[in-house]
Structures are given as C-alpha cells and as structure tokens.
C-alpha cells in the first residue's frame with residue numbers, strides 16, 4: 001500500500017508488466033483489468049451496468065434520474081458554448097503575462113462559465129463564494145494536506161449558501177422556458193423528493209466536473225504542448241490532436257470500477273458477485289502492445305503529419321469519440337478512454353472536449369507561450385493532476401493594441 005500511495009500510476013504499470021494474468025489485485029482488494037478486451041467488456045456490457053453509476057453513487061434514487069440529471073446539465077453547458085467562446089478571449093487576457101498553473105485552469109474555466117453555473121441574478125455573495133471556493137482548490141482533491149485544509153475551511157459556508165439558495169428557488173416555483181443555469185437543470189431534472197442539501201451536493205459534483213475536470217485538461221494540454229514544442233505556438237499540430245493526445249497521455253480520471261454482477265469466471269480466474277473490477281484508462285493508454293511509444297506525448301499520432309491529412313482540425317470531427325478503438329498514423333489501436341465508455345460514459349464528453357480545445361486555442365492565439373518549473377510527471381490525488389508550473393503568455397507584437405504599444409513607449 002505504501003508503494004502504491006507513493007506512485008499509484010508507476011505501481012499499476014509495474015504490476016501490469018509483471019502480471020502473467022489479465023487481471024491483478026489492487027492493494028484495497030479490487031481487481032485491475034489489464035486485458036483490453038476484458039476491460040472493454042467490463043465498461044460496455046449491460047450486465048455490469050444494471051445498477052447506479054459510481055459517478056453519482058447513491059445521490060439519486062434511480063439510474064433513470066442519474067441519466068436525466070447528467071443530460072440536463074450537459075444541455076445547459078452545450079447551450080452556453082457560444083457565450084463561453086466570447087468569454088475566453090477576455091479571460092485569457094485576465095490571466096496576465098505570468099500565471100500559475102494548474103490552479104489557473106479551473107479559475108479560467110470558472111470565469112468563462114460563471115453565468116451558466118449560477119445565473120447573474122443569483123445572490124452576489126453566493127457567486128463570490130463559488131469563486132473563492134475555486135481559488136481555494138475545491139475543484140479536485142488536492143495533493144497536499146494544507147491545500148485540503150484550505151478547501152475544508154471554505155466548504156461549510158459554501159454548502160450552506162447553496163442550500164439556502166436551493167430553498168429559495170424551490171419556494172419561487174419552477175421557471176418557465178429553458179433552465180437558466182446548472183442549478184435549474186439539477187432542480188428540474190432531479191426528483192422532487194430530493195432534499196435541498198442533496199440538490200446542493202449534486203450541484204457541487206457537477207460544478208467540479210465542469211470547472212475542475214475541464215480546467216485541469218486545459219492545464220495538461222498547455223503543459224505537454226509547451227514541453228514538447230518549446231518554441232510555442234503556432235504548434236505543428238491541430239489543437240484537436242493536441243487535446244486528444246493530452247487526454248490519452250495524462251487522462252484526468254485514471255481508474256473507474258464496476259462491481260461484478262454475479263460470480264464470474266475469466267480465463268481460469270473466478271470473481272465473486274460484487275468484486276470490484278477496475279479499469280484504468282491510464283494503463284490502457286500506455287499499453288505498448290496497442291500504442292506506439294505510449295510514454296511519449298505525440299499529438300501527431302492522431303492523424304499523421306499536419307497538412308498531410310485533414311489539415312487544421314484534423315481528419316476527425318470534434319466530438320464524442322471516447323472508447324472507440326482508434327487507429328493512428330502507426331496503426332495504433334488503443335481504446336481511448338479519458339471519458340470512459342459504454343452506458344456510464346461521461347455525459348459531458350463532447351462538450352468538455354470542445355471547451356478544452358477552445359480554451360487552448362484562445363490562450364495560444366497570437367501569443368508566445370512558454371512554461372517553466374513543470375514537467376510531465378503526474379501527481380495522483382484522486383485524479384491525475386499536473387505539478388505546479390508557470391505559464392508565460394506574451395502577446396505577439398502584431399496583436400498588441402495601439403494603446404499597449406504607446407503605453408510601453410512612454
């Protein structure tokens with residue numbers, strides 16, 4: 001367990017390398033599936049998905065309610081995409097020339113989605129609390145104890161504030177038309193019998209997926225691209241490939257589990273009903289039998305040399321492609337699982353991919369980007385986070401405003 005805690009990804013890679021069977025035991029008793037075919041069966045077979053998804057756990061009373069809430073929130077975020085794009089340029093400028101990452105990722109996301117998360121007529125103190133919670137690191141489990149303590153200091157007031165607001169929205173009665181924000185979506189799609197506090201918990205979970213997961217995906221994409229190509233943008237790959245490859249190389253969610261629905265037998269190994277079969281997107285994305293030099297960050301694997309195939313934007317359309325067996329330049333055939341696959345696949349996968357890609361485009365647009373202080377080693381603290389790094393973003397001379405140039409000349 002100590003070795004696992006020190007380096008969870010290194011630990012499972014080593015176990016997978018040494019293991020002769022398709023499945024090996026994890027320190028907490030679950031089974032990690034090393035074999036791609038079995039992993040895809042676990043993630044796709046309806047038999048493994050008769051119950052609730054572990055993303056929502058027991059927060060909602062039925063699988064149907066989970067699906068409804070997931071879709072309703074995804075629809076709000078999808079409708080917000082045009083406004084999100086407009087906010088990005090402003091938010092990128094707001095980061096300044098030097099910004100500290102990965103924390104800047106969720107902050108940027110929050111700035112661009114604040115109105116979709118909580119509409120502007122909601123109480124300003126609550127909106128301020130949400131912003132503070134993002135700065136404190138509420139968007140993902142943080143690696144250090146002091147960081148987690150900081151989150152715990154803001155959490156009680158935040159939860160109390162959201163719960164009060166849920167109560168008052170319910171008292172006002174349902175709004176007509178489309179949901180104004182993620183909270184309306186949760187209230188409308190979730191069952192009426194949910195307590196105000198249960199609605200709050202659901203809201204925070206989805207808030208974290210939007211602001212945190214996407215924010216960290218942006219952080220990974222920028223870091224890996226700048227490390228691989230220190231000259232900065234324009235990069236020699238379409239942004240779509242870059243973001244896709246960051247999701248392969250450093251998938252934010254590194255392990256998902258499913259309970260065995262009944263006693264199972266697989267290639268001579270038996271599993272009792274309820275045994276947890278875990279699938280690691282990280283492990284499968286780094287399987288040398290499936291991917292060419294998986295240890296390298298190579299966006300070009302997603303389409304051949306830029307210009308040869310598809311040009312900007314790549315030969316694949318942006319969208320929900322998770323879980324497909326992908327074939328790259330070298331005939332690679334990995335399952336691509338940053339969003340999972342099968343019945344419990346991330347409800348927001350396509351929107352999240354668009355948000356990440358748009359953010360990277362906005363930050364790289366007309367700018368010289370470079371990173372310092374970071375490397376590509378991940379920190380696992382619940383999810384796969386990048387280590388702290390500094391991003392320098394200097395506007396290229398042609399894109400500076402006259403005012404800026406005049407100001408500098410004084």
Ligand code: HEM
Nearest residue numbers: 053055070074209210213214217253339340346347348352
């Ligand atoms: C880069 C960003 C994101 C990543 C890497 C990500 C990843 C994931 C993963 C791995 C799962 C679990 C799949 C499984 O258990 O097999 C999941 C579930 C889910 N995600 Fe995401 N997610 C992201 C962004 C989002 C966004 C923006 C939303 C909302 C708009 C969202 C909503 C959900 C929902 C509702 C589920 C539960 C699906 C269900 O149980 O039916 N996610 N996500």
